Amino acid sequence: MLISKEIKNIDGVTEVLVGMGTELNIELTENLGLMGPEMKDVSPNDFFIAADLDSDETMALVIEQVTQLLSQKKAESGSDYQPVSIAGALDIMPSANLAVVSIPGQYAEEEVSKLLDNDLHVMLFSDNVSVEAELFLKKKAVEKGLLMMGPDCGTAIINGIPLAFANKVKRGPIGIVGASGTGTQEVSALIDTFGSGVSQVIGTGGRDLKSEIGGLMMIQGMQALMADPETKVIVLISKPPAPEVAQKILNMVGETQKPVVVDFIGGDAQMITNAGAHPCSTLEDAALKAVALARGERPVDSDGFTVDESRVNAWIEDAVGKLKADQVNLRGLYTGGTLADEAMKLLGSSIGGIYSNIPLSPEYELKDLNNLSGHVCLDLGEDQFTVGRPHPMIDPSTRSDRFETDIDGTVAVCLIDVVIGYGSHEDPAGEVAQSIKAVKDKLAKEDKSIVVIASITGTEDDPQGLEASQKSLEDEGVIVLPSNAQAVRLTKEIMNRLPKS
Amino acid sequence: MTQLLLSKDLQKYMKKHEHVFLKVHSVFKDAMNIIDDKGNLVTLVSPNKDIAPMSAQVSLGSIPNQHLESGELVEIDGDTLLFPRLNIKLNFKDHEIWNPDYQKRKTDLSMNQLESRVMALKDLIETHGQLEGIVELIKYLDFSVPGIVSTSVKQDLNQYADFIEERVLKVLNLVYEGNYELLKEFIPRFVGFGPGLTPSTDDFLLGLIISHIYERRKRGELMKDIYSQISKVVESTEEKTTKVSVEMLKHGVRGKVSESYRLAVQAMFYDVKASFSKTCIRVLQNGSTSGSDYLFGVYCYAQLRLKWYREGGI
Numbered sequence: 001m002l003i004s005k006e007i008k009n010i011d012g013v014t015e016v017l018v019g020m021g022t023e024l025n026i027e028l029t030e031n032l033g034l035m036g037p038e039m040k041d042v043s044p045n046d047f048f049i050a051a052d053l054d055s056d057e058t059m060a061l062v063i064e065q066v067t068q069l070l071s072q073k074k075a076e077s078g079s080d081y082q083p084v085s086i087a088g089a090l091d092i093m094p095s096a097n098l099a100v101v102s103i104p105g106q107y108a109e110e111e112v113s114k115l116l117d118n119d120l121h122v123m124l125f126s127d128n129v130s131v132e133a134e135l136f137l138k139k140k141a142v143e144k145g146l147l148m149m150g151p152d153c154g155t156a157i158i159n160g161i162p163l164a165f166a167n168k169v170k171r172g173p174i175g176i177v178g179a180s181g182t183g184t185q186e187v188s189a190l191i192d193t194f195g196s197g198v199s200q201v202i203g204t205g206g207r208d209l210k211s212e213i214g215g216l217m218m219i220q221g222m223q224a225l226m227a228d229p230e231t232k233v234i235v236l237i238s239k240p241p242a243p244e245v246a247q248k249i250l251n252m253v254g255e256t257q258k259p260v261v262v263d264f265i266g267g268d269a270q271m272i273t274n275a276g277a278h279p280c281s282t283l284e285d286a287a288l289k290a291v292a293l294a295r296g297e298r299p300v301d302s303d304g305f306t307v308d309e310s311r312v313n314a315w316i317e318d319a320v321g322k323l324k325a326d327q328v329n330l331r332g333l334y335t336g337g338t339l340a341d342e343a344m345k346l347l348g349s350s351i352g353g354i355y356s357n358i359p360l361s362p363e364y365e366l367k368d369l370n371n372l373s374g375h376v377c378l379d380l381g382e383d384q385f386t387v388g389r390p391h392p393m394i395d396p397s398t399r400s401d402r403f404e405t406d407i408d409g410t411v412a413v414c415l416i417d418v419v420i421g422y423g424s425h426e427d428p429a430g431e432v433a434q435s436i437k438a439v440k441d442k443l444a445k446e447d448k449s450i451v452v453i454a455s456i457t458g459t460e461d462d463p464q465g466l467e468a469s470q471k472s473l474e475d476e477g478v479i480v481l482p483s484n485a486q487a488v489r490l491t492k493e494i495m496n497r498l499p500k501s
Numbered sequence: 502m503t504q505l506l507l508s509k510d511l512q513k514y515m516k517k518h519e520h521v522f523l524k525v526h527s528v529f530k531d532a533m534n535i536i537d538d539k540g541n542l543v544t545l546v547s548p549n550k551d552i553a554p555m556s557a558q559v560s561l562g563s564i565p566n567q568h569l570e571s572g573e574l575v576e577i578d579g580d581t582l583l584f585p586r587l588n589i590k591l592n593f594k595d596h597e598i599w600n601p602d603y604q605k606r607k608t609d610l611s612m613n614q615l616e617s618r619v620m621a622l623k624d625l626i627e628t629h630g631q632l633e634g635i636v637e638l639i640k641y642l643d644f645s646v647p648g649i650v651s652t653s654v655k656q657d658l659n660q661y662a663d664f665i666e667e668r669v670l671k672v673l674n675l676v677y678e679g680n681y682e683l684l685k686e687f688i689p690r691f692v693g694f695g696p697g698l699t700p701s702t703d704d705f706l707l708g709l710i711i712s713h714i715y716e717r718r719k720r721g722e723l724m725k726d727i728y729s730q731i732s733k734v735v736e737s738t739e740e741k742t743t744k745v746s747v748e749m750l751k752h753g754v755r756g757k758v759s760e761s762y763r764l765a766v767q768a769m770f771y772d773v774k775a776s777f778s779k780t781c782i783r784v785l786q787n788g789s790t791s792g793s794d795y796l797f798g799v800y801c802y803a804q805l806r807l808k809w810y811r812e813g814g815i
């Protein structure tokens with residue numbers, strides 16, 4: 001409310017004007033009958049109060065009230081105090097026991113080291129941190145019994161609080177340690193969908209299971225979950241670790257009575273089984289097995305569809321029927337790297353080689369990202385696409401641009417992920433739906449269509465809403481499957497019905 | 502941690518002056534103005550506040566600003582700003598540079614899209630804006646009568662809107678006619694009115710100016726041509742309004758405004774991905790009436806644009 005209006009509410013005040021002493025404000029003062037001799041000395045940079053009131057006491061009250069209203073803002077400034085140092089932050093919040101760090105990577109070692117010295121767990125969101133720095137910080141954390149999640153750790157849920165990119169997942173008996181951001185999101189969100197929940201989701205950063213780091217944080221995280229009474233089942237997620245690191249981690253399975261589900265995406269299943277853990281073929285499989293074990297049920301392998309078979313067949317027939325003979329290529333446009341990786345692994349060589357910026361083998365490395373041919377699957381979150389712009393989970397325009405450039409009349413199926421939740425764009429499904437509409441309009445001019453298959457990583461409680469996101473996509477004719485694995489399976493079925501690329 | 506920003510023009514000023522003394526001009530909850538002896542105004546804002554021309558984001562929490570007084574000495578030495586009495590130093594070396602200049606966006610809006618944005622903006626201003634000042638006029642402005650901007654029948658306008666109504670109409674009609682010579686003569690009788698350190702009419706005028714620049718640039722006009730046309734409009738404001746406003750308008754005619762103001766005008770005239778309503782609501786939360794007055798200006802200019810189009814002009 002304007003100060004003048006607020007002051008006018010004081011008993012004894014008939015009229016008042018508060019403002020800067022500009023010509024027009026003084027003219028208004030005169031119009032309101034508030035001019036006094038003092039006003040002739042007021043200049044545009046002077047503040048004035050002109051009032052018609054009943055007594056000197058009321059005037060004193062007015063001055064006091066105006067001063068209070070003006071200085072109120074200054075006094076409030078302490079409430080949003082932003083400390084300039086870790087020491088300052090700890091002074092005002094001495095009970096803090098976890099810090100999220102997101103600063104340029106070259107400064108991270110020094111700042112994180114200070115936090116660990118102050119006995120704080122750390123989630124290090126920053127990337128561009130050297131392997132040496134990571135090793136130093138993780139060793140320090142282990143010595144002090146702390147977590148040092150990261151660097152480049154984008155997902156965690158600690159005591160029910162989602163940090164960075166994470167979904168609103170119900171609390172429950174399953175603890176996750178993940179070295180892969182979107183992989184961890186997919187598993188935790190599916191656990192929620194399957195009716196269970198998570199106790200803790202601990203990130204490690206993508207390099208943790210490489211030989212140089214030795215899985216220090218996955219081991220630390222696993223020990224934390226083993227000791228946590230809320231956690232009944234432990235899930236470990238990572239791209240295939242260095243063999244000696246995998247062995248070290250799997251050796252720990254024998255140290256706990258809690259069932260352990262392991263998805264070393266595309267890793268050695270026999271090694272996992274031999275260790276007494278439960279191997280998984282997909283992220284969805286990991287979620288299903290974890291939920292079954294948490295319920296005391298026997299986990300079974302899942303490699304099919306959870307949607308009705310007749311519906312799947314109808315999708316396949318419809319897709320094959322509407323494509324032209326020269327539409328033979330696949331485009332995977334992923335915002336989540338692990339989901340893109342899982343897609344390529346599940347498709348394997350069944351449809352022919354898939355070119356990528358994160359290829360499964362070097363001969364399929366894309367040389368020119370601006371000139372695509374054959375089957376292509378892109379991780380749009382990689383550095384090639386994020387220079388000077390945010391990650392595509394935050395800013396969907398990266399993928400929108402690729403829809404324009406990468407989909408032509410040779411493409412039969414476009415496979416996508418939509419990751420919702422905290423940290424993600426406010427409506428990624430709506431954005432991608434717009435891109436799909438545009439690409440369909442473009443292809444219609446060639447009398448062609450395209451099949452778009454998607455999965456959504458998220459929960460109904462996420463800010464964007466799972467159901468609302470699904471509707472946005474389906475309204476644009478997108479086939480939406482409940483998981484990335486199922487979306488890939490349907491893609492495979494359709495692609496295998498088409499002439500080879 | 503938020504990356505703190507330093508505006509490019511302030512960086513240039515600091516490089517040029519190297520060592521200069523300034524004084525505290527005004528102190529607010531999340532901002533502080535300091536001024537040099539030539540009248541150049543430098544603004545320090547909290548990291549949660551908009552970066553603006555000639556400003557820097559600093560952790561104002563580190564400065565006990567309730568103890569700062571108008572006239573207090575401030576020193577700029579290289580890339581460091583000092584408050585000698587309080588022995589506080591702020592260094593801008595690691596600040597990211599923010600460029601306040603005009604920025605074109607990729608895709609234009611069609612006239613139909615512009616029309617729906619105009620209606621949406623009116624709704625937003627009426628729902629979320631501060632209507633206790635001059636913005637109340639938005640309810641009564643009529644752009645539909647060919648050749649003129651007028652007002653429809655009004656009821657009980659607040660004192661600010663009532664006082665300024667005729668002058669707002671005069672300004673809008675001069676802009677509509679493209680009569681910048683008369684506008685230049687009239688502006689001294691328009692600026693400096695309303696509450697706040699940047700009085701309402703000045704924020705309104707800024708909205709018109711920035712919209713004019715973005716809309717004209719969109720259609721290919723050169724900045725130097727637009728500048729030569731409108732800079733004279735604000736030449737004679739010096740004695741008529743506050744120092745802070747004069748500086749704001751000087752930046753404005755060069756197309757320089759704070760980040761949220763820039764985003765709002767881009768959202769008005771270009772097909773941007775950002776949520777239009779969120780962008781505008783952020784501006785409406787600015788100051789007591791400033792954000793509302795500014796968007797009122799943007800709204801009026803967009804209405805004029807539609808009017809020109811409807812009436813067979815540009």
